[in-house]
Amino acid sequence: MRNTVPVEVSARHVHLSQEQIDILFGKGHQLTPLKMLSQPGQFLSEERVTIVGPKKTMERVGVLGPARKEGQVELSLTDCFSIGIKDAPVRESGVIDGTPGVILKTDLAEIQLDKGVIVAKRHIHMTTADAAEFGVQDKDVVSVEVKCGDRAITFGDVVVRVNDTYALAMHIDTDEANAGCISGDVTGVVIK
C-alpha cells in the first residue's frame, strides 16, 4: 500500500471571481498565467493585489487562477496576526461562510470583501486511483509525518480530498512549513 506524498507549501494568495477581476483589473480582464501549479489547470497569475488589513497592509500578494465563483483570501495565522485579522478560521478552500472580510486593492480600484479570509486546512489532493492505493476515502482525516531539517513534525487533522481532476500532493501553509523546516522537494508519510 502506498503511503508517501509530495508536500507542497502554499504561500499567501488570493482567489477572485470574474466580477472582482473586472473591478480590480478592468472590465473583461483575464488573469495571465505566470506559473502552472501542481493541480491541473491551476496557475499563479502575473496579477498582484494589496491586502489592506485593520492594522497593516500586505503588498504584492499573488492571485491564483482561473477565476472562481467567489473571492477567497488564504493567509497564514502569522499573516493574520500581522495585518490585524483576529478571527480567521482554519477552513477548507471554498468554505467561507462566516469568515472575516478584508479590503483588496490595485492601482485601479479597491473592493471590500465581506467574507473570504481563511487559514487553509491542511489537505492532500488525490485521484480516485490514488485513494484506492492509499486505502483512504474522500474527507478522511489522516496524519502526515515529515522529517527534514532539524524539525521533524507530524501533522494531524489532514483532510483527504479525492477528485479525478487532482494531482497527488499535500498542501500546507508557510507557518506549517516553517514549523517543520520544510522547503524544496519534500515527501511526507501518511499515517492512518
Added chain:
Amino acid sequence: MRNTVPVEVSARHVHLSQEQIDILFGKGHQLTPLKMLSQPGQFLSEERVTIVGPKKTMERVGVLGPARKEGQVELSLTDCFSIGIKDAPVRESGVIDGTPGVILKTDLAEIQLDKGVIVAKRHIHMTTADAAEFGVQDKDVVSVEVKCGDRAITFGDVVVRVNDTYALAMHIDTDEANAGCISGDVTGVVIK
C-alpha cells in the same frame, strides 16, 4: 510517570550583553522588567529595539532580561524570510557560532552584531526532579503531541534541558504555535 508539559509560545525577541545595552540605551542603563517570564529570574523588559534586516526592518522587538554574556536574536523562520535573513539555523539558545549577524537600532544608537541570529530549537525546560519523574535526561530528544484547535500536531526533535534553576515548560516559536493553532493555556504530551 509524568508525561505532560505546559507549552509556551516565544515571540521574536532579543538578548543583549551589558555592553550592547550601554550602547543602545546609554552607559550603565539597566533593563526594566515589564513582565516576569516562566523561567525564574527571566523577564520581558520595557526596552524595545529595531531589527534592520537586509530586506526589511522589524520595529519594537522585545528585549529579554537580564543581560547575557552575548547578544542573540531569536526569530521565527517567517520573520527571517520577511526581513531577508536567509541562513539563520535552528539552534539552542547560546549556541551562536557561525550564525548570521544583523543590525540592532534604537533612538540612541545602532550596532552591527556579527553573529547571533537563530531560530530557536524547540525545547523543554525542567528541573532534575522533573527529569526523574519524566524518565528523561538533559539533552534527550523527545516528541511532544499537542491537540488543540483544528490542527493537531506532534513536534519531533524537542530537546530536553535540565537545570534546577528552570521551571517546567516547553518553548516553541510563533511558526510552531500557528502550525498547531496553539495559544493560551496549552498542554503537550511528551513521547519518548
